[in-house]
Amino acid sequence: MFISSHDLILLTLQLVFSLAVSVPFAMLAARTLADRVAIFGQAAQAMSEGKLDTRVHVDGTDELDRLGVLFNLMATRLEEANRMQIEAEDA
Numbered sequence: 001m002f003i004s005s006h007d008l009i010l011l012t013l014q015l016v017f018s019l020a021v022s023v024p025f026a027m028l029a030a031r032t033l034a035d036r037v038a039i040f041g042q043a044a045q046a047m048s049e050g051k052l053d054t055r056v057h058v059d060g061t062d063e064l065d066r067l068g069v070l071f072n073l074m075a076t077r078l079e080e081a082n083r084m085q086i087e088a089e090d091a
Contacts, residue, residue, distance in 0.1 A: 036064050040071065052079040 003011075039056055046054040055075055058068040 033064075040064075040067070043071065043075075047075060047078070052082055 043054050043056050052075060055072045056068040058065045058072065
């Protein structure tokens with residue numbers, strides 16, 4: 001064939017090593033991302049139950065943290081609109 005048995009063994013070892021390194025890293029990254037997304041689901045669930053003071057913790061600058069900032073802004077505006085509606089009903 002076009003490839004020697006020595007080259008085939010080295011190629012196989014490289015493949016096994018790359019899988020041994022990349023699969024655990026990918027699983028860790030996916031778990032971390034899924035946990036962060038689950039926080040938004042829990043916060044949205046709490047807001048749907050009427051807990052308008054719910055906020056998410058933001059401590060970085062990535063896309064999920066920017067989403068967290070927008071989520072908190074939405075929650076603040078909903079809380080303010082709810083307060084104004086209650087005041088209008090009381091008047």
